[in-house]
Amino acid sequence: SAVISQKPSRDICQRGTSLTIQCQVDSQVTMMFWYRQQPGQSLTLIATANQGSEATYESGFVIDKFPISRPNLTFSTLTVSNMSPEDSSIYLCSVEREWNNEQFFGPGTRLTVL
Amino acid sequence: GNSVTQMEGPVTLSEEAFLTINCTYTATGYPSLFWYVQYPGEGLQLLLKATKADDKGSNKGFEATYRKETTSFHLEKGSVQVSDSAVYFCALSSIGGTSYGKLTFGQGTILTVHP
Numbered sequence: 204s205a206v207i208s209q210k211p212s213r214d215i216c217q218r219g220t221s222l223t224i225q226c227q228v229d230s231q232v233t234m235m236f237w238y239r240q241q242p243g244q245s246l247t248l249i250a251t252a253n254q255g256s257e258a259t260y261e262s263g264f265v266i267d268k269f270p271i272s273r274p275n276l277t278f279s280t281l282t283v284s285n286m287s288p289e290d291s292s293i294y295l296c297s298v299e300r301e302w303n304n305e306q307f308f309g310p311g312t313r314l315t316v317l
Numbered sequence: 318g319n320s321v322t323q324m325e326g327p328v329t330l331s332e333e334a335f336l337t338i339n340c341t342y343t344a345t346g347y348p349s350l351f352w353y354v355q356y357p358g359e360g361l362q363l364l365l366k367a368t369k370a371d372d373k374g375s376n377k378g379f380e381a382t383y384r385k386e387t388t389s390f391h392l393e394k395g396s397v398q399v400s401d402s403a404v405y406f407c408a409l410s411s412i413g414g415t416s417y418g419k420l421t422f423g424q425g426t427i428l429t430v431h432p
Contacts, residue, residue: 234418245406245422246361261419295361299418304349304368304410306420308361 205229205298207309215315216286223282224312226296231276234299237269240311241292252279252296286316319344323407323423330397330430338392338426340381340407348409350374350383350390351420355404364392364405397430404428 206229216222226235235252250258250271258271273279283290293311300307324339342350352364352374365374370385379394390407407423 236419238420245424246420247422248419251419297420304418305363305366306351306410306418307363308353310360 205232205300205307207296207298207307209296209309209312211312212310213313213315215317217317218287220286221282221284222286222314223280224294224296224314226279226281226309228277228298232298232300233276234306235273235279236297236299236306237271237279237281238295238297238308239292240295246295249281249294252281283314286314288316290314291316319348319409319411319421321407321409321421321423323405323426326425327427327429330428332399332430332432333396334430336392336394336397336401336428338405338407338428340390340392340423342388342390342407342409344388344409344411344421346411347385348411350381351408351410352379352381352390352392353406353408353422355406355425357403361406397428399430399432402428402430 208227210225237249238246240246248261249264250260252271252273254273270282295311297306297308320343322341349368351366354364365376367374367383373382381390381392404425406425408420
């Protein structure tokens with residue numbers, strides 16, 4: 204398995220502000236992903252964070268709202284921009300070991316927007 | 318596109334009861350199938366997986382068999398414990414093209430086991 208940490212673990216933010224979430228992995232990985240889990244809901248993929256190029260976003264998610272950085276093979280950030288209460292969710296990063304197709308998740312960042 | 322449908326919950330059982338959580342999927346090609354578990358206050362953990370038809374994934378007494386003919390991956394356990402109380406997610410992973418590695422999740426099933 205992979206050891207994945209996320210910062211912050213939780214935050215309470217005001218409407219209109221932005222929050223950057225960090226994801227750190229204990230070893231180099233090619234595939235990193237960002238998911239959102241809205242209250243009482245399942246997980247939805249936001250984007251794939253590509254090292255050295257722009258992230259690939261899923262339908263319904265755009266770069267202006269969720270800019271992502273991937274400066275190296277062990278680190279990524281997700282920014283939630285111009286937040287509204289609808290952005291209140293748990294945000295999770297995950298990594299995949301390509302040789303066994305298994306994906307491991309970070310502990311998540313619980314975001315509340317007032 | 319890909320989709321995963323889980324049985325509606327929540328599910329409430331007594332300790333030592335038999336558990337089945339149904340999961341069916343729609344996907345192109347031959348996806349890998351997973352069950353993830355989220356214990357109260359904890360992160361998402363991989364419980365088991367199967368990568369091809371007729372494979373059986375197993376872990377911690379849980380089992381699921383990849384049934385291509387019925388596009389199903391039902392989770393079973395013969396005797397549940399209070400410590401199995403959690404949310405269970407069925408998921409599939411595309412293994413080719415531009416969708417490689419992306420997980421599609423079911424809606425999750427809340428399991429509560431009473432002593």
